[in-house]
Amino acid sequence: MDPRDAMDRRDLAWYVDRVAQALVFVGGISAIIFILGIFVFVTKEGLDFVLGSLNLGEFFTSIAWRPTSNNPTYGALALMVGTASVTGFAMLFSVPLSLGAALYIGEFATGKTREALKILVEMLAAIPSVVWGFVGMSIMNPLIIETFDVPVGLGVLNAGLILGLMAAPIMTTIAEDALKAVPDTYREAAEALGATRWEVILKVVIPASKNGLLAAVLLGVGRGFGETMAVLMASGHAINLPTSPFDSVRALTATIAAELGDTVYGSSHYGALFTLGIFLFLVTFIVNLTADVVVRGIRKK
Amino acid sequence: MFTATTLNRRSYRTQNVARAVFFLMTVTLVIPVLIIIGTLVVKGGPAISWEFLFTEPRDGMTAGGIFPALVGTVWLVAVALLASVPVGVAAALYLSEYAPDNLLTRTINLAIINLAGVPSIVHALFGVGAFVLFFNIGASILAASLTLAVMTLPVVIVATRESLQAVPQAFREACWNMGATRWQTIRKVVLPNSISGILTGVILEVSRTSGETAPIMFTGAAAFVAFLPASVFDQTMAMSYHLYYIATQQTGVPEEIPFGVALVLISIVLMMNAISIAFRVYLRGLKKW
Amino acid sequence: MVDGLPASATAGVLAAATTAGGVASPLYGEPPIIEVRDLTISYDGQPALRDISLDIFRHEIFGIIGPANSGKTSFLRTLNRMDGFNPGMDVRGSIRLNGKDINDWRNVYALRSRIGVVFPLPVGLPLTVYDNVAFSPRLRGIRRKADLDEVVERCLTRAALWDEVKDRLDSLGSLLSGGQQQRLTIARALSQEPELLLLDEFSIAVDPVTTMRIEDVLRELRSELTIVLVTNLVQQARRLADRTAFFLMGEMVDIGATEDLFEGRVRDERTTGYIEGRFG
Numbered sequence: 001m002d003p004r005d006a007m008d009r010r011d012l013a014w015y016v017d018r019v020a021q022a023l024v025f026v027g028g029i030s031a032i033i034f035i036l037g038i039f040v041f042v043t044k045e046g047l048d049f050v051l052g053s054l055n056l057g058e059f060f061t062s063i064a065w066r067p068t069s070n071n072p073t074y075g076a077l078a079l080m081v082g083t084a085s086v087t088g089f090a091m092l093f094s095v096p097l098s099l100g101a102a103l104y105i106g107e108f109a110t111g112k113t114r115e116a117l118k119i120l121v122e123m124l125a126a127i128p129s130v131v132w133g134f135v136g137m138s139i140m141n142p143l144i145i146e147t148f149d150v151p152v153g154l155g156v157l158n159a160g161l162i163l164g165l166m167a168a169p170i171m172t173t174i175a176e177d178a179l180k181a182v183p184d185t186y187r188e189a190a191e192a193l194g195a196t197r198w199e200v201i202l203k204v205v206i207p208a209s210k211n212g213l214l215a216a217v218l219l220g221v222g223r224g225f226g227e228t229m230a231v232l233m234a235s236g237h238a239i240n241l242p243t244s245p246f247d248s249v250r251a252l253t254a255t256i257a258a259e260l261g262d263t264v265y266g267s268s269h270y271g272a273l274f275t276l277g278i279f280l281f282l283v284t285f286i287v288n289l290t291a292d293v294v295v296r297g298i299r300k301k
Numbered sequence: 302m303f304t305a306t307t308l309n310r311r312s313y314r315t316q317n318v319a320r321a322v323f324f325l326m327t328v329t330l331v332i333p334v335l336i337i338i339g340t341l342v343v344k345g346g347p348a349i350s351w352e353f354l355f356t357e358p359r360d361g362m363t364a365g366g367i368f369p370a371l372v373g374t375v376w377l378v379a380v381a382l383l384a385s386v387p388v389g390v391a392a393a394l395y396l397s398e399y400a401p402d403n404l405l406t407r408t409i410n411l412a413i414i415n416l417a418g419v420p421s422i423v424h425a426l427f428g429v430g431a432f433v434l435f436f437n438i439g440a441s442i443l444a445a446s447l448t449l450a451v452m453t454l455p456v457v458i459v460a461t462r463e464s465l466q467a468v469p470q471a472f473r474e475a476c477w478n479m480g481a482t483r484w485q486t487i488r489k490v491v492l493p494n495s496i497s498g499i500l501t502g503v504i505l506e507v508s509r510t511s512g513e514t515a516p517i518m519f520t521g522a523a524a525f526v527a528f529l530p531a532s533v534f535d536q537t538m539a540m541s542y543h544l545y546y547i548a549t550q551q552t553g554v555p556e557e558i559p560f561g562v563a564l565v566l567i568s569i570v571l572m573m574n575a576i577s578i579a580f581r582v583y584l585r586g587l588k589k590w
Numbered sequence: 591m592v593d594g595l596p597a598s599a600t601a602g603v604l605a606a607a608t609t610a611g612g613v614a615s616p617l618y619g620e621p622p623i624i625e626v627r628d629l630t631i632s633y634d635g636q637p638a639l640r641d642i643s644l645d646i647f648r649h650e651i652f653g654i655i656g657p658a659n660s661g662k663t664s665f666l667r668t669l670n671r672m673d674g675f676n677p678g679m680d681v682r683g684s685i686r687l688n689g690k691d692i693n694d695w696r697n698v699y700a701l702r703s704r705i706g707v708v709f710p711l712p713v714g715l716p717l718t719v720y721d722n723v724a725f726s727p728r729l730r731g732i733r734r735k736a737d738l739d740e741v742v743e744r745c746l747t748r749a750a751l752w753d754e755v756k757d758r759l760d761s762l763g764s765l766l767s768g769g770q771q772q773r774l775t776i777a778r779a780l781s782q783e784p785e786l787l788l789l790d791e792f793s794i795a796v797d798p799v800t801t802m803r804i805e806d807v808l809r810e811l812r813s814e815l816t817i818v819l820v821t822n823l824v825q826q827a828r829r830l831a832d833r834t835a836f837f838l839m840g841e842m843v844d845i846g847a848t849e850d851l852f853e854g855r856v857r858d859e860r861t862t863g864y865i866e867g868r869f870g
Contacts, residue, residue, distance in 0.1 A: 010697050013729070017482035017699075024399060027391020031412035031458070034451050038419060041430035100326030108320050109327075119578060120331035126574045127337065127567060128512025129421070130541045134548050134563050135337055138556075168330050198316035219418070226420025228515040233549060253422045253515075260429070260519050277426040281419060288418040292411055401677055475713040475775070477672065479726045479782055480703025489725070494716050589716045590764035 042277045049271025050278070059275075065239055065250075067259065067269040074272045076279075078239045082249035085242050086231055087224040089160030090167060094224075095217055098168045102175035102216070107201055125169035129229040136162045136234025150246045154236035157245040162234050163224045171220035178212020179205060211294050218291040222284050228253040252276050338571075341564045348561025358525065362547050363554050367562055372529050373442075373537035374569075377517065378510045380446035380533055381453065386503055388450075389457025396458070397465035398473075398487055417455035421515040424452040428520040443533040445521025452516050453506050460502020464495040469590065494589060501580045508573035512566060514541040524550070540566045616650030616832050621689060623648045623786060623816050624669065629683035631664045631673075638664045639840045642683070651808065651817040653831025653848060655824050656864070660837040662820045663710075666788045669818070670705040671698050687786070703729065706779030710791040712771035714763035715778075719746075719755050722763040722774055726782045741781055748811070749777035750803045769800040776804065780811075787817045793826065805830055824865050828852050836861045 054074070058064075062075025105117050136158050144153030182205050190200040206213070228251075236248025237258060256273045263270040352366055359365030392409075400406040428448030438444045468491050476486040514522075522542040530537045544562045547554045622645035631639040639661030646652045654662050664679075671692055673679045685692050687701070695701040703726065715722050723742045724732075732738060742759070746752040751773040755766070763774050772795060779787060789808075793801040808817060808830060821827050827834045828848055835845040836858075844851060844861040856862050863869055 008695050008697055008700050011700075013482050013485060014697050014699065017484040020484040020487075021399060024391045024395040027388050027393075028395030028400060028409055029405075030388050030392055031409050031416055031454065034454065035412040035415050035419075037431060038416075038423065038427040038451075041435065042423060042426045045426070045430045045434075097326045097330050100323045101330050104320070104323035104327045108323060117327055117331065120334055122574060122578065123571060124331060124334050126508055126512075126570050127334070128514070128541055128570055130512065130514040130545050131337075131341075131563050131567055134544055134559060135340075137548060138559070139337070139340055165330070165333055172330070196312045196316040198319045199312060201319075222418050226418070226423070228420060228422040229545060233545070253420050256422045256426065257515055257518060260426075265434075274426055274430070277423050281423050284418050284420060284423075285415055288415050289411070292414055471709070471711070471713045472715055474672070474675070475709070475715055475778075476725070477675065478670065478702060478705075478707040479729065479778065480699045480701075481725075481729055482699050485729065490715055490717070588765075589762060590714075 039278075039281060042274055042281060046271050046274030046278050048266070049268055049275050053268045053271070054275060063239065063241060065255070067263075067272055072268060074268075074275075076252070076276065078241055079250055079252045079255050079276070081241055082235065082239075083225060083231075083251040083253070085156050085249055086159045086163055086235060086251060087221060089156050089245065090162075090164035090224050091217070091221060092160075092164075094164030094168050094220065095171065097164075098171035098216070098220065099175055099213060101168070101172045102179060102213075103201060105172070106176040106179040107197070107205065121169050121172050124165060125173075127166075129166065129227060130233075132162050132166055132230035133233030136230060140234065144246070148246065152236060152246070152248060154234055155246050155248045156235070156242050159231050159235035159249070159251075160245070162230050163227055166227060166230060167220040167223040170223050171216045174216035174219055175209075175213050178209040178216060181212060182208045215291040215295045218287055218294065222287040222291070225287070226253060226280065226284050228257050232257050252280055338567065341560060341567060345557060345560030345562075345564030348557040349564065353561060354565070357527075361553070362525065362551050363558070367540065367543060367565065369526060369529055370538040370540045370543040370562075371565070373522070373526075374511050374540040376442050376530050376533075376537055377446050377449060377521070377539055378507055380442055381449040381510050382503065382506065384447055385450035385454050385457055385506065389454050390461050390499060392454070392458045393461035393465055394487065397462050398483065398491065413455050413458055416451070421452065421513060424448055425516045425519055427451070428516060433520055439534070440519065440523075440536055441521045441534045442530055442537050443521070445517040445537075445539075446533070448516045448520045449510050449513055452513065453509050456506045456509055457499075457502055460505060461495070461499045464498020464502070465491060467498065468494050472590075497580065497584050497587075501577050501584070504573050504577040504580065508570045508577065511573070512541055512570050514539075514545055517542060518545075540569070617648040618650075620648060622646055623688060624818075625684075625686040625689075627684045627686075629665070629668065629681070629685065631661065631668060631682075632680045633664075633676075634678040635680075637840055639837075642842050644835060644842065644845055646816060646818060648816050649812055650832040651812055651819055651830050653827035653834035654818065654820045654837055655822070655827045655834060656837035657869070658822070659839070661840045662837050663790055665837070666707070666790050666818065666820055669786070669788060670702045670707065671695075672702075672707075674698070703782055704785055706782050706784035706787040708772070708775050708779055708787070708789045708792045710794045712768055712775050712795055714766050714771040714774050716762055716764040718760045719763045719766070719774065720759040723777050723781050725778065745777040745780045746774075748780055748807060749773040750800075750807055751777055768795045769797055772796045773800070773804065776807070785815050787811065787815055788820075789817065790820045791822050793821070793823065801826075824867075836864060838864070 058073060058075050061077055062073060063078035064073040064075040065079060066073045101121070105114055109117060137154065140158045140161065141153035144150065144158055186204050186208060187200050190204045195203070231251045232254035235251060235254065237250050237254055238248035239250050240247055242249050256276055259269070260273050263273065354366060354371065355368050356366035357369055358367065396406065396409065400409070425448065428444060432438050432444035432447050433440055472490050473486050476490055481489070517539055521536055522539045523536040524546045526536055526538050540562065544559060544566060547562065548559045624646040627643050629639065629642040630637060642665065654665065656662055667673055668681050668685060673681050692701060715725065717725070720742055723745050724738045727738055727741050732741070743752060746755065751770060754770060763771065766774060772792060792804065796804070805826070811817065819827065819830060831848045833846065834848045834851050836843045836851070838860060843858045844856055846855070851861060852865060854862055
């Protein structure tokens with residue numbers, strides 16, 4: 001037998017490798033632990049309220065969010081409508097603009113222009129939400145009041161515009177990725193048949209990447225839905241079912257941010273805010289899951 | 302036969318119109334950034350002074366500077382990085398170097414997407430429920446930083462995983478063939494060649510973390526603390542929360558102060574972003590294989 | 591019992607190790623270094639190699655020829671258990687190294703460190719030339735600068751690369767030319783002090799002159815170690831190999847002394863067909 005068969009023993013390097021593998025594995029599953037942890041701990045604090053004072057009918061159909069009244073009611077409808085109206089308004093202009101920007105950056109722009117636009121989009125994404133909120137209050141607010149001659153400039157329009165700009169980078173980036181995923185051979189084949197660039201985009205690129213574009217929109221919606229500080233500061237934060245873009249509204253996220261500091265630990269108000277948190281968590285979870293399934297759909301093809 | 306037909310000409314015109322429209326759409330999206338930065342500079346610029354940056358707020362925050370908030374943000378970001386970078390890099394190493402294509406890996410990826418997608422205020426609730434109450438850390442820099450760390454973990458994981466995967470597989474196989482363990486391969490070849498990409502991601506995380514407000518509101522940020530933090534168990538002021546507070550909760554603050562705070566905050570964030578972008582461009586030019 | 595030994599060996603003339611002109615002859619009389627039995631490799635259920643049994647002897651150059659997708663590379667990868675890194679790759683049968691089943695090794699890294707591998711495409715690691723060659727010695731715990739210097743110079747010299755790189759040992763190995771990187775890969779394999787060297791179509795990315803130089807090196811190395819040479823160039827097998835096996839579509843069609851195969855003494859007509867270039 002070869003004397004070097006003695007080498008077949010588990011040396012330090014072997015054990016170090018094992019330990020490293022175990023540590024790295026813990027890091028790997030940490031994301032799962034944290035997402036479960038978020039669900040568990042938010043639910044834990046909200047559970048008393050959910051099992052006790054929560055009236056589901058009231059929660060989903062009443063607009064009376066009066067947590068501090070002597071006879072508190074927890075109707076979240078106005079908050080949901082507030083979130084939906086601001087997010088909806090944001091998407092109304094942000095989806096077409098973002099997809100258009102993705103098409104321009106991905107399919108038309110070249111060289112320096114392309115780099116510059118991408119950097120600007122990144123800067124858009126980098127602005128902190130509290131700064132956006134401040135912009136809404138101090139720049140947009142007077143602008144809206146003056147332009148439309150309305151008494152208050154904080155509302156659906158203001159928050160929607162801010163939110164649309166905030167959600168645009170993620171939509172642009174994901175949509176551009178989806179466009180990039182369309183193989184160049186498709187484009188070349190269509191161009192060889194005499195199609196213009198625009199015809200290629202319209203008839204080949206967009207159909208081939210529509211799942212990715214849909215995922216981009218979903219992630220944008222999720223982003224808008226979950227935004228807190230900017231909406232809190234720019235929406236006017238008034239409980240209201242809006243009838244015009246100038247009406248003030250209050251969002252789910254903003255309600256938690258504005259009220260949690262004033263609640264007593266363990267009170268029903270405290271529990272109600274955590275219940276809003278559970279609701280937000282579940283909705284964003286479903287939106288993200290759907291986006292992931294949609295994206296996975298393209299990868300399979 | 303090859304002359305432009307009417308049809309042909311029309312389709313080229315359509316193409317040019319489409320290009321112009323998409324260009325305008327892009328510009329519409331990015332112009333506000335420039336307007337915002339410009340306005341902040343014009344209106345906040347006059348507030349910036351040596352005194353503004355390096356003294357405490359005075360007279361119910363209607364005068365004075367932002368020094369405690371600046372220091373607090375540095376604390377928060379530093380502790381958050383200490384917590385999230387090791388975990389994030391480990392997670393990325395697992396996903397890039399070890400993970401088989403199975404249900405667990407898909408679940409991890411889904412968890413990362415969700416971690417990035419969960420609203421920041423829900424992260425704040427988690428921070429309150431887990432760190433402040435359950436682990437009984439109390440509202441402090443530590444609790445706030447851990448909340449920030451969990452929230453920005455996906456940034457580190459995604460950036461690190463990308464730069465690890467940019468290292469060609471052939472390099473790993475060459476090491477394995479020589480009898481190197483996976484860990485030796487990672488340490489001697491994979492990490493040294495992706496460390497700059499990881500750094501880019503970390504800088505980006507600094508940028509993200511320093512601007513976050515909601516996650517720290519109830520976990521450790523305070524409107525006013527008279528002293529600078531001495532340990533991670535202290536509460537602290539922070540730039541982002543300070544801006545929120547003086548813009549919404551405090552009356553009688555002269556206009557240039559919140560503008561000045563916003564300008565300093567956005568400068569920090571954009572500077573970090575610029576460094577990250579410059580780093581990336583530099584790396585692209587640096588060919589090692 | 592053993593397939594395809596040269597006539598001289600079976601006649602017992604060269605039963606023991608003899609050395610002529612510094613080049614050892616294969617040790618056909620001693621137990622083989624590699625024994626492969628009933629080896630079947632499949633990827634996701636699709637067989638890539640079926641039922642291979644063969645022996646490889648110490649100090650021989652064992653050639654494997656055959657067209658693309660014949661299972662040659664899969665065979666090499668299983669010899670040092672690199673199959674573990676290919677999910678979906680399934681290996682059945684047994685492979686023994688020095689009489690010990692390679693799956694019985696408790697430390698697979700120690701197994702791999704004894705087997706040098708050279709790929710079809712050269713891989714200079716993104717380390718300095720010096721660190722490329724010192725990589726394996728350092729894994730073995732060699733730390734002294736003088737010892738490392740000695741290994742680096744010896745291995746680079748053997749791989750016919752020393753003269754070209756001795757003045758820039760601190761430049762990146764991954765930025766050398768293709769031919770230089772391939773010789774660097776060989777130097778790295780030699781730095782493992784392997785008893786078995788696996789070469790997988792090493793000349794694909796190398797110019798003819800360098801190929802010839804490497805072939806000379808391989809002939810010299812035969813006195814120190816055993817070489818398995820997978821090649822798509824039948825003439826290369828003819829120049830180098832003591833024995834040659836012909837793989838075709840996952841089957842070992844033929845195995846024998848190289849001179850027998852090339853002079854038409856084959857078991858299967860397809861072997862002659864391939865060697866003469868009628869298909870490939």
